[in-house]
Amino acid sequence: MPTLDDYKGQTPAWCPGCGNFGILKSFKDAVVELGIEPHQFTIVSGIGQAGKFPHYLKCNTFNGLHGRTLPVATGIRLANHEMLVIAVAGDGDCYGEGGNHFMHAIRRNIGLKLFVHDNQIYGLTKGQPSPTTAEGTVAKNQPFGVFSEQMNPIALAIALDCSFVARGFASDPVHLKDLMKAAILHKGFSLVDILQPCVTFNKINTYEWYKQRAYHLEPEYNPEDRIKAFARALEWGDRIPLGIIYKNNRPVLEERIPVINNSPLVKQTFEKSKLETTLKEFY
Amino acid sequence: MDYSIKIGGEAGQGIQTIGDTLSRIFSRSGYHVFTHQDYESRIRGGHNFFQIRFSDKSIMASRDGIDIIVALDKESIAFHENELVEGGLIIYDSSSLKERHEKQNFLDIPFEKLAVEHGGSKIMANTVATGAVLGMLRMDLNVLRGILTDTFTKKGDDVINANIKAAQAGHEFAVKNCPQCSFIPSSQAGQKMLIAGIEAIALGAVASGCKFYSAYPMTPSTGIMNYLAGKEKEYGIIVEQAEDEISAINMALGASFAGVRSMTGTAGGGFALMVEGLSLAGMTETPIVIALGQRPAPATGLPTRTEQGDLLFAIYSAHGEFPRVVFAPGTPEQAFHLTNKAFDMAEKYQIPSIVIFDQYLADTVWTPEKFDLNRIVLNDYRLAGDAFRNLTEYKRYAFTDTGISPLGVPGDAKYVVVADSDEHDEDGHIIEDAETRIKMVQKRLLKKVPLIRKEIAPPLLYGNSAPEIVLAGWGSTYGVIREAVDVLSQGRSIAMLHFSEIYPFPSVEAFDYLTILNNAKLCFCIEHNATGQFAHLMRAETGYEFKAKINRYDGRPFTVDNLLEEINAHIG
Numbered sequence: 001m002p003t004l005d006d007y008k009g010q011t012p013a014w015c016p017g018c019g020n021f022g023i024l025k026s027f028k029d030a031v032v033e034l035g036i037e038p039h040q041f042t043i044v045s046g047i048g049q050a051g052k053f054p055h056y057l058k059c060n061t062f063n064g065l066h067g068r069t070l071p072v073a074t075g076i077r078l079a080n081h082e083m084l085v086i087a088v089a090g091d092g093d094c095y096g097e098g099g100n101h102f103m104h105a106i107r108r109n110i111g112l113k114l115f116v117h118d119n120q121i122y123g124l125t126k127g128q129p130s131p132t133t134a135e136g137t138v139a140k141n142q143p144f145g146v147f148s149e150q151m152n153p154i155a156l157a158i159a160l161d162c163s164f165v166a167r168g169f170a171s172d173p174v175h176l177k178d179l180m181k182a183a184i185l186h187k188g189f190s191l192v193d194i195l196q197p198c199v200t201f202n203k204i205n206t207y208e209w210y211k212q213r214a215y216h217l218e219p220e221y222n223p224e225d226r227i228k229a230f231a232r233a234l235e236w237g238d239r240i241p242l243g244i245i246y247k248n249n250r251p252v253l254e255e256r257i258p259v260i261n262n263s264p265l266v267k268q269t270f271e272k273s274k275l276e277t278t279l280k281e282f283y
Numbered sequence: 284m285d286y287s288i289k290i291g292g293e294a295g296q297g298i299q300t301i302g303d304t305l306s307r308i309f310s311r312s313g314y315h316v317f318t319h320q321d322y323e324s325r326i327r328g329g330h331n332f333f334q335i336r337f338s339d340k341s342i343m344a345s346r347d348g349i350d351i352i353v354a355l356d357k358e359s360i361a362f363h364e365n366e367l368v369e370g371g372l373i374i375y376d377s378s379s380l381k382e383r384h385e386k387q388n389f390l391d392i393p394f395e396k397l398a399v400e401h402g403g404s405k406i407m408a409n410t411v412a413t414g415a416v417l418g419m420l421r422m423d424l425n426v427l428r429g430i431l432t433d434t435f436t437k438k439g440d441d442v443i444n445a446n447i448k449a450a451q452a453g454h455e456f457a458v459k460n461c462p463q464c465s466f467i468p469s470s471q472a473g474q475k476m477l478i479a480g481i482e483a484i485a486l487g488a489v490a491s492g493c494k495f496y497s498a499y500p501m502t503p504s505t506g507i508m509n510y511l512a513g514k515e516k517e518y519g520i521i522v523e524q525a526e527d528e529i530s531a532i533n534m535a536l537g538a539s540f541a542g543v544r545s546m547t548g549t550a551g552g553g554f555a556l557m558v559e560g561l562s563l564a565g566m567t568e569t570p571i572v573i574a575l576g577q578r579p580a581p582a583t584g585l586p587t588r589t590e591q592g593d594l595l596f597a598i599y600s601a602h603g604e605f606p607r608v609v610f611a612p613g614t615p616e617q618a619f620h621l622t623n624k625a626f627d628m629a630e631k632y633q634i635p636s637i638v639i640f641d642q643y644l645a646d647t648v649w650t651p652e653k654f655d656l657n658r659i660v661l662n663d664y665r666l667a668g669d670a671f672r673n674l675t676e677y678k679r680y681a682f683t684d685t686g687i688s689p690l691g692v693p694g695d696a697k698y699v700v701v702a703d704s705d706e707h708d709e710d711g712h713i714i715e716d717a718e719t720r721i722k723m724v725q726k727r728l729l730k731k732v733p734l735i736r737k738e739i740a741p742p743l744l745y746g747n748s749a750p751e752i753v754l755a756g757w758g759s760t761y762g763v764i765r766e767a768v769d770v771l772s773q774g775r776s777i778a779m780l781h782f783s784e785i786y787p788f789p790s791v792e793a794f795d796y797l798t799i800l801n802n803a804k805l806c807f808c809i810e811h812n813a814t815g816q817f818a819h820l821m822r823a824e825t826g827y828e829f830k831a832k833i834n835r836y837d838g839r840p841f842t843v844d845n846l847l848e849e850i851n852a853h854i855g
Contacts, residue, residue: 060693079495103526260521266692
C-alpha cells in the first residue's frame with residue numbers, strides 16, 4: 001500500500017497561504033486511502049497555478065497547454081481505460097480557454113475526474129477577472145468592473161446532465177478528500193469544483209468569506225434529483241452548498257466502444273497479416 | 284487507346300455513382316484508370332462533373348479532350364460540348380433535360396423511360412446510362428453484373444435483377460442506335476487495383492498500426508476519418524470526432540502519450556487551430572502524424588477545390604523551434620508509403636510528422652501496381668512491458684547522444700512518466716535555469732535534426748538524366764508533370780524533378796539534384812499556388828532560383844494539355 005512518502009514531489013512554488021496547499025493535501029490523502037500507486041494514474045494539467053499541481057506530488061503527468069486538459073485526458077483514457085485519468089485545471093483554464101472542451105467532455109461522459117481549482121481570479125497573470133469572478137469586480141484591466149455575468153459551473157454541468165457534480169472547499173480538507181474519493185470511484189465524468197482562496201490577488205473571496213457562507217449538504221439530501229440539484233446549484237452569495245450536488249448513472253463512453261470491450265487499446269497488437277485481405281477490397 | 288468520359292450533372296443526381304461504377308468496371312477489366320472530380324460546396328444542385336480517363340497504357344493525369352459526355356443536366360452540354368474530340372459523343376435524355384439536340388454528335392437515350400420499362404422505376408436511370416456507355420464502348424456487361432450484385436446484395440435479388448435489366452436496356456439501345464460509335468477499347472487481361480489518394484493515406488495509417496484518430500470533419504480530409512471508422516473493429520482503432528481541431532490534436536497527443544500510434548487530419552483552416560498543439564508535440568516530444576489537406580484559401584476560400592497554398596505554413600507553423608518532417612506524396616502509392624514513413628519518423632524521433640496533400644490528390648482515383656506490403660516499416664520504439672519494468676532508473680527526457688530519450692508507456696512500470704509543455708529537466712519537471720534550457724534545446728532539436736535529415740530521400744528524376752529542360756514540382760503535380768515530360772521528350776532533352784520528402788529539405792549528398800538544375804538551360808517550377816512557395820523554399824534552402832515558374836491558382840488542377848500549353852509558350 002502506498003504511503004504519503006511515496007507521493008513526495010517537487011517543492012511548490014505557490015504563494016504562502018495559497019488554497020492549493022489544502023487541495024494538494026486532500027488529494028494525497030485521497031489516493032493513499034484508495035491505495036492507488038503513483039504509476040497507476042495520470043494527471044493531465046493545464047497552465048496556471050493549478051497546472052503545476054502534478055509536479056508537487058508523484059504520478060504520471062502530462063502538463064499540457066492552457067485550456068486543453070480535457071482533450072489530452074480524453075485521448076489518454078480512450079487509449080488506456082484501465083488507467084485512472086485525472087484532469088486538474090483552474091477556473092480560467094477550464095471554464096474560459098477550455099470552455100468548449102468542458103461542455104463536450106461532459107456530453108461524452110468519458111470516465112475522467114476533473115478537479116477545478118476555482119479561485120475566481122487569474123493568479124499567474126496577476127489578477128485579471130476569470131469567468132467565475134463576480135460581476136462588478138474592479139480589476140486593473142477592467143477598471144469599470146466586470147460587465148459579464150459570473151459563470152456558474154455547477155449549474156452548467158447539471159444542465160448538461162453531467163454524471164457527477166460536486167463542490168468542495170480548499171480549507172475543508174476531510175470533506176474535500178471524501179469528495180475526491182467519491183469522484184474517483186464514480187463511473188463516468190466527475191466534476192469537483194473546488195473553492196480556493198487566492199491570498200495574493202483575490203481580496204474579496206477570502207478564507208473568511210467562504211467560511212461564512214459555505215455549508216455541507218444535509219445528510220438526507222438526494223443528489224439524484226436533478227431539479228432539486230439545479231435549485232441548489234443556483235445558491236450563491238449568502239449560502240454556498242458543499243458536497244455532491246448531483247449525480248446520475250448515464251452510460252459511460254468507454255463501455256460503449258466495442259473496440260475496447262475486452263482490452264484497452266494500448267494492449268491491443270496490430271495484425272499486419274490482415275492487410276492482404278484489406279488490399280483486395282480495392283479491386 | 285486512350286479515352287476520356289465525363290459525367291456531368293447537379294449534386295445529388297448520382298454522377299459519383301456512375302463514375303465510381305464505370306471506373307471499377309474499367310479497372311476490373313484490366314485498364315489503367317485515372318479519374319478526377321469537380322464539385323461545388325453544396326449538397327444539391329449546381330453543376331459538378333466526374334471525369335474518367337482509361338487506357339491500355341499507364342496514365343496519371345486528365346486530358347482536356349472528351350470522347351463521351353454523359354449529360355444529366357443542361358450545363359453539362361453548355362459547359363463541356365466544346366471539349367468533345369472529333370468523333371466524340373454526348374448522350375442525354377431529351378425528356379428529362381427538356382431540350383433536343385439534332386447535331387450528329389448527340390445521342391438521345393431515354394434513360395428514365397428505359398429505367399421504368401425494364402427496371403420498374405426511374406431510380407435506375409443512372410444504371411441505364413452506365414449500361415449505355417458500355418454499349419457505346421462495345422464492352423459486355425459481365426463486370427457490371429458483378430458490381431450490381433455486390434452493391435445491392437442487402438436489398439435482395441429483385442433489386443439486383445431490376446438493375447441488371449435496366450443496364451441491359453441501356454446497353455442494347457446504345458449498340459442499336461449508335462452504329463457510328465468507334466471507340467473500341469483493346470481487350471486487357473487481369474484486374475487492377477483502384478484507389479483514391481485519400482484512401483491511400485488512410486490505408487497507410489492502418490498499415491502503420493495507427494490505433495487512434497481524432498478529427499473534426501473538413502474537406503478534403505474527411506475521407507481519412509470515414510475510412511478508418513470503417514476499420515475500427517477489424518483493426519482495433521478508435522476514431523473520435525472531436526468538438527474542434529484544437530481538441531482533435533490534443534486528443535491524439537494524449538493517446539500517443541498513453542502508448543498508441545495516433546493521427547489527426549484536417550485542412551488548412553483546421554490546421555491553423557491545431558498549430559498550438561503542434562508546438563506542444565514539439566516540446567513534449569510526443570509522436571503524432573498530421574494529415575494536412577490543402578484547398579484554396581485564405582479563410583474559407585474555395586472549400587471543395589484544389590491548391591498547394593499551405594506548404595510554407597506546414598513547414599514554419601507553430602511558436603518556437605522544434606523538429607518536424609513534412610512529406611508531400613504525388614501518387615496513391617507514395618501516399619501509402621509516405622504515411623507509413625511519417626509514422627515511423629514520428630515514433631522514432633518523437634516528433635510531429637505532417638503529410639501534406641490537396642483536394643486533387645485526395646479525390647483522384649488511380650490504378651497503381653499492387654502496394655508492396657513488404658516495404659511497410661513497423662518498428663516499435665516505445666519502452667513498454669518487461670523492458671520498462673526491468674530498468675533501474677527512468678527519466679522521460681534523459682540526455683542521450685542522439686537526443687532521443689526513452690518513450691515509456693505510462694502504467695507499464697513503477698516509474699512515472701512525466702511530460703511537460705514548460706521547459707523541463709530530464710525527469711520532466713519544470714525548470715527555469717539557463718543551463719538545462721540549453722541542454723534541452725540541444726537534445727530536442729539540434730541533435731535530432733541532422734539524424735532526421737539523413738533519412739530524407741532525394742527528389743525523383745524522371746526522363747533524361749542530364750536534361751536541358753527540367754520541370755520541377757512537388758506533391759500532387761507528379762502525374763501531370765510526368766505525362767508532360769513523356770509528350771515533350773520526343774526530340775528534346777527533358778526531365779521531371781519531383782519532391783515528395785520536402786522537410787527537412789533533402790541534402791545533395793545522395794543525389795546532386797542541384798548540379799542537374801544548374802546544368803540545365805531552362806528549369807520550370809510548377810505549382811498550384813500564386814507565389815511559388817516551393818521555389819521560395821528551394822532558394823532559401825539551397826540558393827537555387829528557378830528562372831521560370833508556372834503557377835495555377837484558380838482552384839482547378841492542371842490537365843496534361845493546359846500544362847503543355849504553358850510550357851510550350853516558354854520553349855516554343
